[in-house]
Amino acid sequence: MQGHPDTVEEQAHLDEAYSRLDALRALSRARLASTMAQGSSGTHQNRSERDSFVSMYTDRLAALESVEARLLFGRLDTATGPTWIGRIGLTDESQKVLQIDWRAPAAAPFYQATAASPQGVVRRRHITTEDRRVVGLSDEVLDPDLVDPDAVDSGSDSALLAALGAARTGRMGDIVATIQAEQDRIIRSGAKGALVVQGGPGTGKTAVALHRAAYLLYTHRDRLEQSGVLVLGPTGVFLRYVEAVLPSLGETGVVLSSIAELIPGVTPTTRDRDHVALVKGDSVMVTVLANAVRARQRVPKQGVTMRVGDTDVHLSAGTIAQSGREARRDNDTHNGARIAFLTHALNQSATRLARRRKLDPGDAYVREDLLEELRDTKAVRRELNLLWMPLTPQRVLRDLFAKPDVLGEAAGGLLTRDQQRLLLRDADSDFTVDDVPLLDELAELLGDDAVASTADRAREAAAEARAAAYAQSVLDATEGMDDGGLDAIASMVSGADVAARYADTGPSLTLAERASSDREWAYGHVVVDEAQELSPMAWRAVARRCPSRSMTVVGDLAQTSSGSGARSWAEALDEVTRGVWRVEELTINYRTPARIARVADRVLAAMDRDVTAPTAVREGDHDPSDRLVTDLPAAVLDVVRGYVAEPGRSVVIAPPDLVASLLDSLREAGIDVAAGARGLDAAVGVMTPTQVKGLEFDHVLVVEPGVVGAGASGLADLYVALTRATSRLDLVRTGDLPPCLLGAF
Numbered sequence: 001m002q003g004h005p006d007t008v009e010e011q012a013h014l015d016e017a018y019s020r021l022d023a024l025r026a027l028s029r030a031r032l033a034s035t036m037a038q039g040s041s042g043t044h045q046n047r048s049e050r051d052s053f054v055s056m057y058t059d060r061l062a063a064l065e066s067v068e069a070r071l072l073f074g075r076l077d078t079a080t081g082p083t084w085i086g087r088i089g090l091t092d093e094s095q096k097v098l099q100i101d102w103r104a105p106a107a108a109p110f111y112q113a114t115a116a117s118p119q120g121v122v123r124r125r126h127i128t129t130e131d132r133r134v135v136g137l138s139d140e141v142l143d144p145d146l147v148d149p150d151a152v153d154s155g156s157d158s159a160l161l162a163a164l165g166a167a168r169t170g171r172m173g174d175i176v177a178t179i180q181a182e183q184d185r186i187i188r189s190g191a192k193g194a195l196v197v198q199g200g201p202g203t204g205k206t207a208v209a210l211h212r213a214a215y216l217l218y219t220h221r222d223r224l225e226q227s228g229v230l231v232l233g234p235t236g237v238f239l240r241y242v243e244a245v246l247p248s249l250g251e252t253g254v255v256l257s258s259i260a261e262l263i264p265g266v267t268p269t270t271r272d273r274d275h276v277a278l279v280k281g282d283s284v285m286v287t288v289l290a291n292a293v294r295a296r297q298r299v300p301k302q303g304v305t306m307r308v309g310d311t312d313v314h315l316s317a318g319t320i321a322q323s324g325r326e327a328r329r330d331n332d333t334h335n336g337a338r339i340a341f342l343t344h345a346l347n348q349s350a351t352r353l354a355r356r357r358k359l360d361p362g363d364a365y366v367r368e369d370l371l372e373e374l375r376d377t378k379a380v381r382r383e384l385n386l387l388w389m390p391l392t393p394q395r396v397l398r399d400l401f402a403k404p405d406v407l408g409e410a411a412g413g414l415l416t417r418d419q420q421r422l423l424l425r426d427a428d429s430d431f432t433v434d435d436v437p438l439l440d441e442l443a444e445l446l447g448d449d450a451v452a453s454t455a456d457r458a459r460e461a462a463a464e465a466r467a468a469a470y471a472q473s474v475l476d477a478t479e480g481m482d483d484g485g486l487d488a489i490a491s492m493v494s495g496a497d498v499a500a501r502y503a504d505t506g507p508s509l510t511l512a513e514r515a516s517s518d519r520e521w522a523y524g525h526v527v528v529d530e531a532q533e534l535s536p537m538a539w540r541a542v543a544r545r546c547p548s549r550s551m552t553v554v555g556d557l558a559q560t561s562s563g564s565g566a567r568s569w570a571e572a573l574d575e576v577t578r579g580v581w582r583v584e585e586l587t588i589n590y591r592t593p594a595r596i597a598r599v600a601d602r603v604l605a606a607m608d609r610d611v612t613a614p615t616a617v618r619e620g621d622h623d624p625s626d627r628l629v630t631d632l633p634a635a636v637l638d639v640v641r642g643y644v645a646e647p648g649r650s651v652v653i654a655p656p657d658l659v660a661s662l663l664d665s666l667r668e669a670g671i672d673v674a675a676g677a678r679g680l681d682a683a684v685g686v687m688t689p690t691q692v693k694g695l696e697f698d699h700v701l702v703v704e705p706g707v708v709g710a711g712a713s714g715l716a717d718l719y720v721a722l723t724r725a726t727s728r729l730d731l732v733r734t735g736d737l738p739p740c741l742l743g744a745f
């Protein structure tokens, strides 16, 4: 690179871009600090305007801070001159364009132009930078008539291969400099309806989905800034793995969640066993739950008799049922209909009481007196309440799964006795991840009275957290500024001051905070990753959060391991999207070298699923290995020692019951090792096949592949495990290989 004739020119341009970035940051900091310094006086409207400005400047500053690394990465030369391409668009003070945002229409040829279809581009240049220095330029000539072929470097392929060959950090990075044409088409595809991105492991589905979210936010800023974007991932580990990608693209307002976290105030951590999850995920549960709620609108056969003063008032089963019908006629939900039911039942009681006391039930004064007496009578309140209790989703689900007779009544004819037995558990059992879609369904049936209070609490907690975060961010932001005046302001404003300021009006929550603490939030776009795992009940919960059905659904039908997951996209999506969905396929595997992919492909073939194996873009340097051993921990340690001697991240993927012992033995040997999400930050992670879904590592050791491949999810788990490596794959076992891998090594 040293010798590239344009290095000095590119460095000068890069310097200009960074100095503009610095100036914009300083401006935002100054505005933030002076808005903060305005204090808490003024009208409510003034304060809330100030809060909005603070929120805006804070977000703007965060966005400007997050694009520091590789601010600029490309250049297009056309007949009219050069255009530089970067993470965000920048103009200088005289409005001269320094660089355009990668999402702008004018940047599309950077990703899409080819020699066969140059789109007016004569040269495409990839600019590699480190710490604000140009360290590499690689050019691709698309119109040989106009550019001297001798000046040509190796082009986009070299930039892509350099990105793919780099050691991993334990966190997913953005691919903005090297998005490939087939990926770019998906990223820029229209927002309408559901777009399914089907592709094998390592084809960039997650990367594409996140870049598409950033693209849609840029292109439909007005709409999506009001409604928000939700990214749903399979596990907390996965969300941590991808959490930095959108901020690095300048987008900080997206909500990341797993299905487990969809309901504010409910935080399950465990999953059900597969055959239990299968029953819970089936759409038959819609009717079971509706029956369970309906059963709580009680109609005792003998009616109810209530003592009012010296008179017995009897409501027959027929009258109670009629009150129920009246209540349901105008109200969709159980809690919503409750008042109507009570009103009707009280009126009926008043009529009967009048008759028993030989009074005129049609006389308005008499009636009012009797209604008051009824309301004041404890027995009446108790009996009528028992007929139609206010309910929470948690309460209904607990009772349903703890009481065989309650379950039998709701599920009779819908679930077999064996299926019902699978659902039964103690009343004090914790909720599981697989309960979340059921709780969500119940919240819809019950109405949000009860859930709302949970959401309010969550909202309040978020508000407090935000006040504190503001305090910190403002202080951080103003720290170290050249302008002495601003320093003075910063030192005058303590964290407590700022928090107090926001407490008086209630802080203006960011959209992401408001959205994630509101179960009923309607997002403008939803990205669903590892979508093949979602059950029909989970899809209903997703659809509720996305009334427009503008969704990006990414997954791989070959990796479905959950029993209630998708075997075909039509089966999963026809109903949820009301038939408005389309599929795009990704076919190139950017992660796994061909030597490793050939092993994984055998497992794919044995699964006999209707998908094509992707084509690996690199051959790789290391042949995968397989060792049959007697001392498993010693063999694992041996392989892992080899991994840690090289750069990059490693993982040991093992059946769940081996994780703890392997973790211990590696730790005892002095290896920097951790399990689960913490494994992302250690040199070596020890994880189960479920936990590594969607992740990647430089070095991957699969322990007891025969056991992994024989689990409830069958070969899908093994396929996932074998497709995580960017560099090395090794197998260590004491038992047999699965038959499809015989002769693979």
Ligand SMILES: Nc1ncnc2c1ncn2[C@@H]1O[C@H](COP(=O)(O)OP(=O)(O)OP(=O)(O)O)[C@@H](O)[C@H]1O
Pocket: 160, 163, 164, 173, 174, 175, 178, 179, 180, 183, 199, 200, 201, 202, 203, 204, 205, 206, 207, 208, 556, 590, 591, 693, 694, 695, 696, 723
């Ligand atoms: N155009 C690209 N430029 C650079 N790296 C890329 C590109 N496309 C994909 N990659 C890299 O390939 C790897 C795999 O991408 P990603 O995790 O998005 O694949 P996936 O299809 O979601 O895989 P899985 O199905 O296993 O979850 C990532 O490291 C990603 O950064």
